[in-house]
Amino acid sequence: MTLSLSDPTWYPIASSEDLPFRHVYQGQLLGRELAVWRADDGNVNVWENRCLHRGVRLSIGINEGGELKCQYHGWRYANRSAGCTYIPAHPADAPARRIQNRTYPVREAYGLIWSAANDQQAFRPFAGAEGHDWFALRPVPVNAAPEDVLAALGGLAPDDQPADLLPGLAVRFGGIYYFVQPVDAGRAVIRGLLREQPVDAVATLRHYNELLSKLRDRLERSAARKPAPEPLQPAYDKVSADLATMPDIAIPKGNTITVMVKRKWVSADGVIGFELAGRDGHLPTFQPGAHIDLHLPNGMTRQYSITNGPGELMSYIIGVKQESASKGGSKVLVETVREGDLLSISEPRNNFPLRRDAIRTVLIAGGIGITPLLSMARFLDKSALPYELHYFTRAGETVAFRSELEALHGKVIFHTGLPRAEIGTAIATALGQWSMAQHVYVCGPGPMLETVRDTAAAQGWPDESIHFEYFKNDKIIDNSSAFDVELARSAMTLHVPSGKSIMEVMREAGLTVPSSCEQGACGTCLTTVIEGEVDHQDVYLNDSEKRANSCMMTCVSRAKSARLVLDI
Amino acid sequence: MAITLYDFELSGNCYKLRLLMGILKLRYDIVPVDFYPGRQHKADWFLRLNPFGQLPVLQDGDLTLSDSGAILTYLAKKYDETGLWFPDDPAITAEVLRWHAVADDITSTASAARLALGFFYDFDVEKAQRGAHRIFRLMDEHLWFGEREGRDWLCSPAHPTTADIACFPYVMLSEEGGISRQDYPALRRWTDRVRRIPAFTVMSGVFPAGRAVEEA
Numbered sequence: 001m002t003l004s005l006s007d008p009t010w011y012p013i014a015s016s017e018d019l020p021f022r023h024v025y026q027g028q029l030l031g032r033e034l035a036v037w038r039a040d041d042g043n044v045n046v047w048e049n050r051c052l053h054r055g056v057r058l059s060i061g062i063n064e065g066g067e068l069k070c071q072y073h074g075w076r077y078a079n080r081s082a083g084c085t086y087i088p089a090h091p092a093d094a095p096a097r098r099i100q101n102r103t104y105p106v107r108e109a110y111g112l113i114w115s116a117a118n119d120q121q122a123f124r125p126f127a128g129a130e131g132h133d134w135f136a137l138r139p140v141p142v143n144a145a146p147e148d149v150l151a152a153l154g155g156l157a158p159d160d161q162p163a164d165l166l167p168g169l170a171v172r173f174g175g176i177y178y179f180v181q182p183v184d185a186g187r188a189v190i191r192g193l194l195r196e197q198p199v200d201a202v203a204t205l206r207h208y209n210e211l212l213s214k215l216r217d218r219l220e221r222s223a224a225r226k227p228a229p230e231p232l233q234p235a236y237d238k239v240s241a242d243l244a245t246m247p248d249i250a251i252p253k254g255n256t257i258t259v260m261v262k263r264k265w266v267s268a269d270g271v272i273g274f275e276l277a278g279r280d281g282h283l284p285t286f287q288p289g290a291h292i293d294l295h296l297p298n299g300m301t302r303q304y305s306i307t308n309g310p311g312e313l314m315s316y317i318i319g320v321k322q323e324s325a326s327k328g329g330s331k332v333l334v335e336t337v338r339e340g341d342l343l344s345i346s347e348p349r350n351n352f353p354l355r356r357d358a359i360r361t362v363l364i365a366g367g368i369g370i371t372p373l374l375s376m377a378r379f380l381d382k383s384a385l386p387y388e389l390h391y392f393t394r395a396g397e398t399v400a401f402r403s404e405l406e407a408l409h410g411k412v413i414f415h416t417g418l419p420r421a422e423i424g425t426a427i428a429t430a431l432g433q434w435s436m437a438q439h440v441y442v443c444g445p446g447p448m449l450e451t452v453r454d455t456a457a458a459q460g461w462p463d464e465s466i467h468f469e470y471f472k473n474d475k476i477i478d479n480s481s482a483f484d485v486e487l488a489r490s491a492m493t494l495h496v497p498s499g500k501s502i503m504e505v506m507r508e509a510g511l512t513v514p515s516s517c518e519q520g521a522c523g524t525c526l527t528t529v530i531e532g533e534v535d536h537q538d539v540y541l542n543d544s545e546k547r548a549n550s551c552m553m554t555c556v557s558r559a560k561s562a563r564l565v566l567d568i
Numbered sequence: 569m570a571i572t573l574y575d576f577e578l579s580g581n582c583y584k585l586r587l588l589m590g591i592l593k594l595r596y597d598i599v600p601v602d603f604y605p606g607r608q609h610k611a612d613w614f615l616r617l618n619p620f621g622q623l624p625v626l627q628d629g630d631l632t633l634s635d636s637g638a639i640l641t642y643l644a645k646k647y648d649e650t651g652l653w654f655p656d657d658p659a660i661t662a663e664v665l666r667w668h669a670v671a672d673d674i675t676s677t678a679s680a681a682r683l684a685l686g687f688f689y690d691f692d693v694e695k696a697q698r699g700a701h702r703i704f705r706l707m708d709e710h711l712w713f714g715e716r717e718g719r720d721w722l723c724s725p726a727h728p729t730t731a732d733i734a735c736f737p738y739v740m741l742s743e744e745g746g747i748s749r750q751d752y753p754a755l756r757r758w759t760d761r762v763r764r765i766p767a768f769t770v771m772s773g774v775f776p777a778g779r780a781v782e783e784a
């Protein structure tokens with residue numbers, strides 16, 4: 001028998017006990033090295049043992065419970081999806097979308113972790129697997145060809161009880177099963193299972209360990225006399241070029257995902273929690289601060305932040321404010337959407353990237369603005385990075401996601417029902433004077449954002465250290481101007497009359513233009529400006545970005561000059 | 569009285585002492601010795617401190633000491649008020665010294681392979697690697713059964729001892745000598761535990777471990 005790199009058979013690659021929480025196990029199957037780790041939610045990940053960045057082994061990485069962090073350069077990969085969530089030194093502190101490490105199928109059963117070189121075959125229990133309380137022996141690695149190991153194990157069977165060869169390099173006699181894990185052409189691990197729990201576990205383990213160690217010594221002595229087999233040569237996929245390049249901020253609308261409302265509950269007075277679960281398997285990786293567009297039954301689209309912590313990809317949890325007066329999206333969601341309903345969401349996108357290289361991080365939330373900051377706090381928490389979370393709620397309003405907040409280990413400060421004047425002082429104290437590598441993130445009602453921006457600026461915080469996200473542009477858009485836009489790449493000049501946005505004009509001319517909020521809040525339609533003076537009316541860009549005059553939102557921004565040249 | 573360590577940053581044997589002194593919160597001065605490429609450990613001034621021509625050397629006031637295992641014992645007995653790092657019990661003393669001897673075996677195999685590959689020493693690399701694998705196999709078995717019997721460390725007390733510190737560095741640096749630890753999962757888990765000892769410090773080539781799940 002020769003081993004094949006593409007053999008789809010499921011083999012055991014570890015014992016359950018090999019994977020205590022916050023450890024990364026180093027395994028190998030058919031020549032491929034594996035990083036195997038259990039996340040805090042119990043999920044076992046089997047990945048190619050290689051950081052996409054430089055190919056450094058992930059088995060020397062840090063298991064942070066929801067993400068695995070490469071020790072050399074700090075790239076992070078999420079539980080379940082192996083999606084990259086963080087590229088240090090990246091200008092936006094964010095990865096390009098869909099950078100994923102290679103994963104392998106995994107199943108935990110009978111005290112062992114099973115995997116396969118590909119997912120062409122579904123996992124099937126071995127013959128006679130069901131109905132027993134299996135007991136795993138100490139695995140014994142052997143430097144000998146897997147087929148020789150299998151033959152030798154068969155030879156252990158007593159004369160009156162011949163060994164039964166099973167598919168997948170396994171052999172059985174009496175109540176004992178041996179599986180040979182084909183590590184490589186000349187290496188294997190013997191993994192034994194007993195059908196019952198023994199009376200004296202340690203004595204039994206020692207007995208079999210001695211037996212198998214002797215077998216191993218014999219096998220290795222005879223392997224040393226033979227020529228060593230050529231090791232298998234797994235090919236690694238080339239790392240794609242977009243790893244090195246900047247991700248596009250403008251993400252075309254398009255791919256939607258169907259999710260089921262798994263749970264709907266009252267998280268606080270006026271705040272409804274929704275748990276949206278993927279229909280099969282996990283949802284895409286997201287970064288802290290990311291949001292999804294939710295397509296509502298009435299045709300509207302609304303953005304909601306994902307509150308989950310790192311690597312929690314089985315469902316997204318969002319919080320929706322129930323505004324009695326609102327006729328908008330939230331009302332439909334709160335009143336008509338029920339548990340069990342199906343909804344469409346976009347892939348998560350992030351306009352609110354969290355820096356993980358800060359010395360001090362201050363998170364300030366007002367009311368429902370807690371949602372993106374809860375996610376950020378959870379990421380910082382899992383990575384043991386210092387942060388302070390200040391959560392302002394009005395008198396009468398209750399605290400949403402309280403138990404989730406109380407489960408955090410960092411500093412969480414609730415400010416409830418403060419009078420307006422005191423909110424200002426509380427914010428000033430929370431911020432303190434700025435110094436190197438301090439960052440503040442704010443999400444809340446417009447006036448609160450303004451207070452934080454003004455206070456921070458007054459206390460020496462530079463623009464780059466103040467991060468905020470608007471879901472709504474409260475400003476009145478002045479669309480009275482008229483001007484020409486020259487679309488450099490499309491070789492087209494269009495006239496934008498008063499009363500129409502650049503985006504509308506471009507669409508009328510037959511161009512596909514990505515957008516989401518269409519009110520200058522989300523950044524989806526961000527466009528590079530080549531020439532001309534922009535009349536920014538969005539709330540997405542900060543003042544210095546606006547002054548730079550190098551990009552704009554085509555949904556609300558206009559021109560102060562007679563002509564704008566855009567990189568479209 | 570001042571403690572002075574004659575130190576080479578990349579030496580695992582010197583690191584053992586930095587590690588224990590860090591854990592015991594001792595203050596000490598460092599005199600860097602250019603072991604490679606300068607070979608200062610064979611210079612006259614150094615041979616006067618330690619005629620064996622080996623790092624590390626530690627001076628504590630008038631006392632000059634050499635051999636990392638001996639110095640670990642000295643530091644623990646003199647400065648560890650808890651008495652945990654080198655317990656007084658005769659049977660445990662024997663156990664700890666047994667593993668100090670294993671630490672020396674690891675030095676003569678895993679460290680030798682690393683010196684050959686990384687520092688161009690003229691050693692038999694394959695022989696050194698084979699020797700290291702033989703020791704790692706035994707350690708893995710010892711630690712694996714330890715976990716089954718409720719023992720997390722090399723010796724029987726429910727806390728680490730100088731034996732763990734003595735064996736740790738060259739196990740951790742073994743990859744630099746071309747010795748993979750893939751076949752020793754229990755040994756790899758033990759290195760996680762050592763790296764989670766409060767006040768643990770790193771050296772180049774030795775990374776910190778993540779937090780354990782219960783802490784924080």
Ligand code: FES
Nearest residue numbers: 516518520523555
């Ligand atoms: S579509 Fe949201 S900023 Fe233009």
